Amino acid sequence: MKEIEQRLTENGVRPTAMRILIYKYMAESEVAIALTDIENAFAKADRTTLFRTLKTFEQKGVVHQIDDGTGVQKYALCETGCNCELEQDLHLHFHCNNCNETVCLTEHKIPNINLPEGYVAEDANLVLKGICEKCSAQ
Amino acid sequence: MKEIEQRLTENGVRPTAMRILIYKYMAESEVAIALTDIENAFAKADRTTLFRTLKTFEQKGVVHQIDDGTGVQKYALCETGCNCELEQDLHLHFHCNNCNETVCLTEHKIPNINLPEGYVAEDANLVLKGICEKCSAQ
DNA sequence: AATTGTAGTGCAACGGAAGTGCATTTATTG
């Protein structure tokens, strides 16, 4: 609990009750989280608050956004000390076509790509799709 | 004109007037196309028709869908003989943060990635974002 | 050529998800 408050404060996010709950919820999840997930988990709270919490978290580097190709924005907590802005720090994501869950593969960085003359890369997104660990074990 | 009809027929798509026009429009474009682009280009035609044309094209392997992270689905013609379904045939895409256009880099295949035990990849999407050739030349 | 069936097109409406303006509540600080 205290660690969460500290983590948020460190990142310049005021640790309100709601924010701590959302952080906790995300920390306990092994998969990337969509706004609707949080909405379902905290039915009493207003969507807007949850939405803005995610945006604040993102902006302050508490979470990173994940575009897994489903058309729904997902989010996951950043590693401590991660620097999502840096191109090197970008890891790949895996989306399971079976259970529909998306996970961070933080160990797997996006390889360097040689671009044609004139192209300057600032950011990258690599998503693999297929069958996840859990689903293939069954 | 005749080539377009042939191409469509080959792929099991009946070459209606509208479809030929849309194909032509996409062939003349150097960048990936969104539904709204086509909508603007063919204001007389109905959205639904254009939408379904794209879906038909996609399903029959005439175009491939591109998720460039903007939240808007884009499409581009497939290379002749391309096999989008095959994992090896997947090329990367580049989205320009300046002009907002997305291009296929068909020469640049997505590199092979070692996944952790249990994960089976069936598909992949790699998008680089930054400044494109045209924009960096100015 | 008329009939029948199928595929394509148009209109209208729906639904999910992201986002915004503004009022209200809660926290901070002097």
Add this chain to the structure above:
DNA sequence: CAATAAATGCACTTCCGTTGCACTACAATT
């Protein structure tokens, strides 16, 4: 405590993708 700033809640909007159903054009069949 008053004054101020930040967070939350409600209502409403926009954008995009999608679907149901009616209508039309086309192709095959008799």
